Amino acid sequence: MHAEQPAAAKAAIDFAALTALLKPRPFKTRSKSVFFRKLLEQGNAPFEVNQSAQSRERSSDDSRCKLIDVNILYGINTVTEALKGRGRNFEWVGVAKERKDIRLRRVIDECRKIGVPVRVLSRMELDEIAGNAAHQGLVAATSAKQYSDLDDIVASRRGEHSLIVVLDGVEDPHNLGAILRTADAAGADGVVIPQRRSAAVTGAVAKVSAGASEHLPVAKVTNISRALEDLKEKDLWIVGLDERGEQTYDAVDYKMHCAIVLGAEGKGLHDLVRKHCDFLVSIPMLGKVPSLNVSVAAGVVLYEVVRQRRLGASK
Numbered sequence: 001m002h003a004e005q006p007a008a009a010k011a012a013i014d015f016a017a018l019t020a021l022l023k024p025r026p027f028k029t030r031s032k033s034v035f036f037r038k039l040l041e042q043g044n045a046p047f048e049v050n051q052s053a054q055s056r057e058r059s060s061d062d063s064r065c066k067l068i069d070v071n072i073l074y075g076i077n078t079v080t081e082a083l084k085g086r087g088r089n090f091e092w093v094g095v096a097k098e099r100k101d102i103r104l105r106r107v108i109d110e111c112r113k114i115g116v117p118v119r120v121l122s123r124m125e126l127d128e129i130a131g132n133a134a135h136q137g138l139v140a141a142t143s144a145k146q147y148s149d150l151d152d153i154v155a156s157r158r159g160e161h162s163l164i165v166v167l168d169g170v171e172d173p174h175n176l177g178a179i180l181r182t183a184d185a186a187g188a189d190g191v192v193i194p195q196r197r198s199a200a201v202t203g204a205v206a207k208v209s210a211g212a213s214e215h216l217p218v219a220k221v222t223n224i225s226r227a228l229e230d231l232k233e234k235d236l237w238i239v240g241l242d243e244r245g246e247q248t249y250d251a252v253d254y255k256m257h258c259a260i261v262l263g264a265e266g267k268g269l270h271d272l273v274r275k276h277c278d279f280l281v282s283i284p285m286l287g288k289v290p291s292l293n294v295s296v297a298a299g300v301v302l303y304e305v306v307r308q309r310r311l312g313a314s315k
Helices: 015-022 032-041 076-085 102-114 123-130 150-155 173-185 203-208 224-233 271-275 294-314
Strands: 056-059 064-067 071-074 090-096 118-121 138-142 163-168 190-194 218-221 237-241 258-263 279-282
Touching (some): 071 076, 071 123, 071 203, 076 102, 090 123, 102 118, 123 138, 150 190, 150 218, 150 224, 163 173, 163 294, 173 190, 218 224, 224 237, 224 258, 237 294, 258 294
Parallel strands (some): 163 190, 190 218, 237 279
Antiparallel strands (some): 056 064, 090 138
């Protein structure tokens, strides 16, 4: 039996895990582990971190470390919307000491109002934490995105008719972020993504979505085909966008409860997913390339849904 370890040992930070999580690409500046060790020495260690998606306790012969899942958000819109959305726990917010404009002041005021610690950091430190220079002088250490249940998304309909976006393996974070932004703007009730072979709602996705990810419910499911069958049982019609679809996207009457299914980049819908669609539609392509980027295609179809429903409501 080993003796009880002192509190300092229990609170130790796994710096290797910290570096692996927060260092998406090599840096020419000092390493993140060095940077966070400095914060620790100053009594300002921002969080304990784990590479895995779930919190856990890790035991060893000499110490026990309790590690928690942490996301880094960056950018004015992203952090602002995350604060508004109240869907994450904030460990702290870091602001650039060189920036003193009104937008940053509003973020600081909101943090103080809800009790989120604010730390003033240099741009080099912010670059290291964000993993790039696109942070606009603002980063935040938060809990991970809380995913929703598919049944809850269906139940929380925003308009007269349901509108759910289902993504069949969109792996590019920029495409996922752009789709989330468009889906929110078009009034969608939520987005469904698979647990495997799909981008997750990371800080990069949140940045591209301009913070829409912090308001729009996202459900993770183990099987897209089974999820489509569940939606059918809840009276939703399934409209799959596929370049092989014989019907054009604007020929469908979207004044009904429906889900729009979009396939992966360069692959389209999986065959089994196609078989679960009630409609297969395509976007006419008049040029030389055979298809649009998936996020652009999502915007085209979703705003056709918006157009039809607004037109029907005005009659």
